[in-house]
Amino acid sequence: MYWDRPQDKFKGDPSVLREFLRLARSPIRSEEREMELERWRRYKTSKALELYQAQHSDTLHKGWHNCAWRDHLIDLSGINLDGAVIGYADLRGVRMDGASMRGTWMKGAEFEQASLVGVDFSPLFPGETGDLSCQQSTRLLQSDFTGADLRDANLAGADLSDTTFRNANLTGTDLSGADLTRSVLVEADVSGATLCGNRIYGVAAWNVRGTAEATFRDLIITGEGDPAITVDHLEVAQFIYLLLDNENLRNVLDTVTSTVVLILGRFTAERKPVLDAMRVKLKSSGYTPVLFDFERPGSKSFIGTIKTLAGLSRFVVADMTDAKVVLQELQVILDQFPGLPVKPLLLEEASPPGVLLDFMEYQNCLSLARYSSQEHLVTEFEHIVLQEAESKVAEIQAKRRNAQQILNEL
Numbered sequence: 001m002y003w004d005r006p007q008d009k010f011k012g013d014p015s016v017l018r019e020f021l022r023l024a025r026s027p028i029r030s031e032e033r034e035m036e037l038e039r040w041r042r043y044k045t046s047k048a049l050e051l052y053q054a055q056h057s058d059t060l061h062k063g064w065h066n067c068a069w070r071d072h073l074i075d076l077s078g079i080n081l082d083g084a085v086i087g088y089a090d091l092r093g094v095r096m097d098g099a100s101m102r103g104t105w106m107k108g109a110e111f112e113q114a115s116l117v118g119v120d121f122s123p124l125f126p127g128e129t130g131d132l133s134c135q136q137s138t139r140l141l142q143s144d145f146t147g148a149d150l151r152d153a154n155l156a157g158a159d160l161s162d163t164t165f166r167n168a169n170l171t172g173t174d175l176s177g178a179d180l181t182r183s184v185l186v187e188a189d190v191s192g193a194t195l196c197g198n199r200i201y202g203v204a205a206w207n208v209r210g211t212a213e214a215t216f217r218d219l220i221i222t223g224e225g226d227p228a229i230t231v232d233h234l235e236v237a238q239f240i241y242l243l244l245d246n247e248n249l250r251n252v253l254d255t256v257t258s259t260v261v262l263i264l265g266r267f268t269a270e271r272k273p274v275l276d277a278m279r280v281k282l283k284s285s286g287y288t289p290v291l292f293d294f295e296r297p298g299s300k301s302f303i304g305t306i307k308t309l310a311g312l313s314r315f316v317v318a319d320m321t322d323a324k325v326v327l328q329e330l331q332v333i334l335d336q337f338p339g340l341p342v343k344p345l346l347l348e349e350a351s352p353p354g355v356l357l358d359f360m361e362y363q364n365c366l367s368l369a370r371y372s373s374q375e376h377l378v379t380e381f382e383h384i385v386l387q388e389a390e391s392k393v394a395e396i397q398a399k400r401r402n403a404q405q406i407l408n409e410l
Contacts, residue, residue, distance in 0.1 A: 012075035069093025103136035265319035315341040341392040
């Protein structure tokens with residue numbers, strides 16, 4: 001059985017190993033197992049206290065157990081627990097670096113602040129042990145790895161449903177194929193981790209660190225029994241599922257994206273009143289105007305924000321009067337959003353920028369409209385701006401419908 005596995009790679013404390021294997025040998029789902037779980041908990045606490053006092057000249061400070069966990073005084077490094085069934089075990093703060101825990105069933109285990117560097121939690125296969133007739137994946141559901149160090153661990157294929165990894169170090173960890181349903185990854189570090197083919201329905205993934213250095217692919221955002229919908233970005237998985245599952249949210253988003261108008265221009269004392277007047281006029285016409293201040297102190301790059309706003313917009317109104325600052329952003333919109341109409345405006349007395357002719361070559365760039373004053377612009381706004389912009393929107397939407405119809409008929 002699993003408690004008789006060879007311990008030739010064990011590097012920890014032999015006395016601790018002996019006590020833990022006593023727990024492992026007790027029959028599962030029995031009164032004896034419950035007694036052994038409590039006995040191990042008491043032993044672990046007294047052993048940690050003994051080691052802590054030995055290191056601190058017998059001085060006992062408040063919160064000593066947290067220090068003992070942090071220092072990983074209980075050492076089970078290199079232990080072989082392949083195929084073990086030890087649910088709800090207290091392994092808080094225990095050092096288990098390099099352990100082999102393949103095919104282990106440890107539902108509800110407590111691993112808070114444990115050191116699990118390089119631990120192998122991968123499945124066991126038939127033929128590798130004499131007491132196994134079929135593949136046995138590791139089951140760690142409902143376990144708690146809060147603050148645990150899981151660097152370079154192998155959790156591929158493990159059942160990690162309802163498991164907590166809050167503030168855990170998952171750097172370089174292989175989580176391929178693991179079931180992360182309803183798990184908690186809040187503030188975890190996933191730098192260099194691999195998450196491919198994971199079921200992540202219900203995952204809490206706020207402020208996850210290191211996502212740019214991690215590998216994400218084929219993340220399944222739907223629940224068991226539902227048609228599989230996959231994404232390749234952990235950051236957007238929750239948002240996409242909310243869109244799929246929440247009709248009210250979809251309606252709100254549809255409303256926003258169908259009425260937003262992005263206004264570009266200069267926010268100088270002279271030009272800002274013109275932009276504000278357009279904002280008021282658009283709002284009174286049933287639109288949701290968005291102004292972006294390009295001259296906010298301390299700002300360096302606006303490209304990312306502009307692209308986000310453009311992606312939410314029905315069309316763009318760009319006042320190019322003395323507005324060299326917006327030309328780079330306008331170029332990005334015309335390049336990357338060919339289905340987004342852009343209406344350029346210019347004060348009659350102002351000289352057009354040299355790049356205007358280049359902009360006019362884009363199909364989504366509408367004709368240049370000149371206005372003589374703010375009053376003229378507001379009074380004739382529907383004729384100067386809205387008529388052509390809405391006509392272009394309708395044209396683009398018709399082309400999209402036709403293209404979709406053709407695809408549906410294929």
